[in-house]
Amino acid sequence: MAQTEHAAAHDDHDHEHKPHGFWKRWVTTTNHKDIGTLYLVFSCIMFFVGGAMAMLIRAELFKPGMQFLDPAMFNSLTTMHALVMIFGAVMPAFVGLANWMVPMQLGAPDMALPRMNNFSFWILPFAFTLLLSTFLVRGGAPAGGWTLYPPLVLQTGDALPMAIFAVHLMGASSIMGAINVIVTIMNMRAPGMTLLRMPLFVWSWLITAYLLIAVMPVLAGAVTMLLTDHFFGTSFFNAAGGGDPVMFQHIFWFFGHPEVYIMILPAFGIISEIIPTFSRKPLFGYDAMVYATASIAFLSFIVWAHHMFTVGMPLASELFFMLSTMLIAIPTGVKVFNWSATMWKGSISYEPPMLWAISFLFLFSIGGFSGLMLAIAPADFQYQDTYFVVAHFHYVLVTGAIFAIMGAVYYWLPKWTGNMYNMTLAKWHFWLSNIFVNVLFFPQHFLGLAGMPRRIPDYSTQFADWNMVSSIGGFVFGASQILFVIVIWQCAHGGVSKATSRVWEGSLGLEWQLPSPAPYHSWVEAPSMAVIEAGAASHETHG
Amino acid sequence: MTRTTYPNTRLCVASIVAGVMALASPGAQAAWTLNMTPGISALSRQIYGLHMLMFWWCVGIAIVVFGFMIYSMVRFRKSAGAVADTKLLHSTRVEVIWTVVPVLILISMAVPAARTLVETENSVGSQLTIRVTGYQWKWGYEYVGSGVTVLSTLDHDSDRARELQSGIDPFTVQNYLLSVDHPLVVPAGVKVRLLITGQDVIHSWWMPALAIKKDAIPGFINEAWFEIDADKTGLYRGQCAELCGRDHGFMPIVIDVRSKSDFEQWLREAKQAMAQEGAPAPGQTLPAPNGTAPAPTASNAPADLPAA
Numbered sequence: 001m002a003q004t005e006h007a008a009a010h011d012d013h014d015h016e017h018k019p020h021g022f023w024k025r026w027v028t029t030t031n032h033k034d035i036g037t038l039y040l041v042f043s044c045i046m047f048f049v050g051g052a053m054a055m056l057i058r059a060e061l062f063k064p065g066m067q068f069l070d071p072a073m074f075n076s077l078t079t080m081h082a083l084v085m086i087f088g089a090v091m092p093a094f095v096g097l098a099n100w101m102v103p104m105q106l107g108a109p110d111m112a113l114p115r116m117n118n119f120s121f122w123i124l125p126f127a128f129t130l131l132l133s134t135f136l137v138r139g140g141a142p143a144g145g146w147t148l149y150p151p152l153v154l155q156t157g158d159a160l161p162m163a164i165f166a167v168h169l170m171g172a173s174s175i176m177g178a179i180n181v182i183v184t185i186m187n188m189r190a191p192g193m194t195l196l197r198m199p200l201f202v203w204s205w206l207i208t209a210y211l212l213i214a215v216m217p218v219l220a221g222a223v224t225m226l227l228t229d230h231f232f233g234t235s236f237f238n239a240a241g242g243g244d245p246v247m248f249q250h251i252f253w254f255f256g257h258p259e260v261y262i263m264i265l266p267a268f269g270i271i272s273e274i275i276p277t278f279s280r281k282p283l284f285g286y287d288a289m290v291y292a293t294a295s296i297a298f299l300s301f302i303v304w305a306h307h308m309f310t311v312g313m314p315l316a317s318e319l320f321f322m323l324s325t326m327l328i329a330i331p332t333g334v335k336v337f338n339w340s341a342t343m344w345k346g347s348i349s350y351e352p353p354m355l356w357a358i359s360f361l362f363l364f365s366i367g368g369f370s371g372l373m374l375a376i377a378p379a380d381f382q383y384q385d386t387y388f389v390v391a392h393f394h395y396v397l398v399t400g401a402i403f404a405i406m407g408a409v410y411y412w413l414p415k416w417t418g419n420m421y422n423m424t425l426a427k428w429h430f431w432l433s434n435i436f437v438n439v440l441f442f443p444q445h446f447l448g449l450a451g452m453p454r455r456i457p458d459y460s461t462q463f464a465d466w467n468m469v470s471s472i473g474g475f476v477f478g479a480s481q482i483l484f485v486i487v488i489w490q491c492a493h494g495g496v497s498k499a500t501s502r503v504w505e506g507s508l509g510l511e512w513q514l515p516s517p518a519p520y521h522s523w524v525e526a527p528s529m530a531v532i533e534a535g536a537a538s539h540e541t542h543g
Numbered sequence: 544m545t546r547t548t549y550p551n552t553r554l555c556v557a558s559i560v561a562g563v564m565a566l567a568s569p570g571a572q573a574a575w576t577l578n579m580t581p582g583i584s585a586l587s588r589q590i591y592g593l594h595m596l597m598f599w600w601c602v603g604i605a606i607v608v609f610g611f612m613i614y615s616m617v618r619f620r621k622s623a624g625a626v627a628d629t630k631l632l633h634s635t636r637v638e639v640i641w642t643v644v645p646v647l648i649l650i651s652m653a654v655p656a657a658r659t660l661v662e663t664e665n666s667v668g669s670q671l672t673i674r675v676t677g678y679q680w681k682w683g684y685e686y687v688g689s690g691v692t693v694l695s696t697l698d699h700d701s702d703r704a705r706e707l708q709s710g711i712d713p714f715t716v717q718n719y720l721l722s723v724d725h726p727l728v729v730p731a732g733v734k735v736r737l738l739i740t741g742q743d744v745i746h747s748w749w750m751p752a753l754a755i756k757k758d759a760i761p762g763f764i765n766e767a768w769f770e771i772d773a774d775k776t777g778l779y780r781g782q783c784a785e786l787c788g789r790d791h792g793f794m795p796i797v798i799d800v801r802s803k804s805d806f807e808q809w810l811r812e813a814k815q816a817m818a819q820e821g822a823p824a825p826g827q828t829l830p831a832p833n834g835t836a837p838a839p840t841a842s843n844a845p846a847d848l849p850a851a
Contacts, residue, residue, distance in 0.1 A: 064713040152744040239762020312765035343615040345628040369601035385784040449575035456792030508638040
């Protein structure tokens with residue numbers, strides 16, 4: 001509609017009906033590909049902002065003694081690093097990938113709710129401007145940890161209402177994004193694209209979207225109660241007024257644990273796309289993968305208190321949360337075994353997306369192992385709030401979620417740009433990242449076991465050696481990410497060669513039936529049954 | 544700060560020496576440490592055993608799973624001429640196996656874990672109760688029934704060295720950030736109960752050698768207990784484990800484990816010292832300490848070890 005008028009007004013022969021001018025193309029856009037790009041670019045910027053904070057943290061921790069950060073500033077940096085990376089880098093990256101890929105993989109022309117799509121993205125720059133500007137206000141940026149535990153968080157200065165409003169905005173954005181994904185998947189599938197024919201990436205996003213809708217309002221409620229406790233004299237979390245500071249932790253982690261899976265389920269979906277392509281063999285155990293994902297999502301609602309084994313819960317609660325947490329190992333194991341079995345008797349090649357996916361398999365599993373150890377409540381009394389936990393969640397979030405995102409970008413970038421990227425540079429990025437991410441995070445297991453608490457700006461000299469190793473790993477890992485930007489930039493500006501529509505020899509799925517770059521409006525006509533059957537994973541025909 | 548470039552040979556040698564010494568002395572811990580301390584109580588050793596059990600299970604599973612992946616990655620390379628078997632899409636038999644086997648492994652983990660957990664929550668029969676209070680940013684201890692209180696803050700040397708650009712090399716400070724002015728004196732061979740709370744924000748009392756970490760929450764009283772082996776006297780060190788504000792990293796915990804008779808003598812002397820200095824004003828239950836004597840309180844309860 002708007003696009004046709006627009007194209008008519010221009011005399012150049014733009015077959016794709018792309019709106020011209022920065023404002024119309026990027027600000028008021030309702031195109032899922034443009035909005036996907038906006039999300040991904042925003043996520044990349046936030047990845048570097050959060051990464052810069054991590055570099056400052058690792059620089060201060062390079063050796064014992066306080067070198068250049070005030071402890072309050074250090075606490076602000078750890079808090080903001082987490083908030084920026086979780087809400088600014090990882091989540092928007094997955095929404096960006098969903099925007100790009102879900103319609104293309106379903107044979108749909110766009111997302112179901114394009115204007116809301118625009119709105120849900122454009123909230124984010126405002127939310128993060130608000131959040132990051134707290135560094136400039138009286139009392140500094142929030143320094144009570146991203147978990148915002150009261151009463152400590154109520155000691156925040158002017159930043160408190162700003163941070164809470166920023167969290168509200170991020171939550172609103174996430175909920176809108178999730179509604180859009182669900183409505184799209186439920187209503188916009190091409191005829192013949194049954195639920196159990198959908199690619200695993202779409203499946204994992206469908207389940208993730210339900211998690212988002214279920215828990216983001218819980219977070220909004222929790223932070224609103226903080227707001228009223230601080231400004232309106234309520235005592236939700238104030239023991240002196242009859243409230244309960246531990247209740248905040250229960251509410252927070254009722255959001256927080258599903259949130260962890262919000263950041264990993266789409267990653268599972270990505271890995272389930274990449275491994276079959278480069279093994280030249282359909283995914284092993286498709287149905288089991290779908291059910292395992294759904295089981296993990298269900299379990300995510302009943303394990304939250306394993307984040308708070310040391311708060312002094314009744315024995316029965318501790319037992320329940322220990323056992324329910326251990327159960328997660330079963331569907332997660334099923335997923336890892338299925339990915340491994342997909343490689344079995346395959347014909348495997350090692351292009352950059354596959355390298356990232358394999359790295360994910362190994363390193364996410366290491367995060368899974370430490371997760372299993374952390375589930376054991378008595379042992380958790382030693383691990384809780386130490387660097388062992390820091391190592392654990394960075395293995396699942398950096399080498400899990402972020403590595404999957406990197407794999408996804410290397411996988412679909414030729415489809416987005418129409419160009420192949422520089423494979424050598426991409427492999428350099430992969431190897432540098434993989435070696436040094438382990439130099440960065442593996443020693444943190446040792447530090448935690450040796451007794452180093454997390455969130456401390458300075459430490460005893462016995463922790464000096466591994467901290468220095470970890471910091472060196474951090475600096476090189478951080479610097480390596482510049483290669484990522486260079487590869488993407490080159491690829492977007494011509495790359496090394498033109499991409500074919502299939503791009504990869506073993507790729508299945510509807511997105512690879514479209515030309516590269518994918519036309520601005522794809523699947524304006526739904527793909528035929530033959531295309532769906534040729535394209536969609538062939539699990540069903542053999543199942 | 545500007546002078547010291549680390550690592551240098553002297554400090555590396557010092558690290559190695561410290562590592563060797565750590566095997567002999569209970570208080571110090573080695574640099575390049577890889578693992579958790581087994582601790583100084585039967586329960587802490589049990590928890591250490593659980594940790595090692597989990598660790599070896601994970602290593603075993605990793606060898607099998609990673610081994611399978613690496614074998615597939617090498618064996619089924621396209622460059623080695625592998626042809627994909629596109630019919631291999633699922634197998635009920637293996638899927639049942641790789642669901643049931645993990646369930647059995649998890650049960651074998653859960654049983655000892657649950658047993659240990661039950662024990663950590665069983666403080667019945669304790670002979671001494673100490674009330675632990677977390678403050679921003681120090682620890683208060685009160686020997687319930689004897690009226691003796693101790694306020695425990697970061698020692699002066701560490702406190703000076705940890706200032707921003709203090710110019711003091713932390714390696715020259717003994718037990719940098721892990722020593723306090725007044726440690727918590729506890730008896731070995733006695734079941735001791737801790738009642739843990741917080742005054743302002745949430746803290747967490749963590750003593751790795753006892754495998755105890757319990758949050759100190761305003762308005763809540765949490766319970767923990769330990770019984771240190773009779774021969775494990777000495778100093779043991781830990782830290783606050785819950786972010787509690789600006790100086791969270793600077794409120795260490797030190798316990799001074801003494802034999803039962805030495806402890807009883809210390810408690811008597813502490814009570815006498817308290818009596819000499821006179822009772823503090825009401826409400827001022829934990830005055831800032833000066834000198835080495837523990838600060839007194841208004842309580843008139845008997846100083847002897849209360850029998851349970």
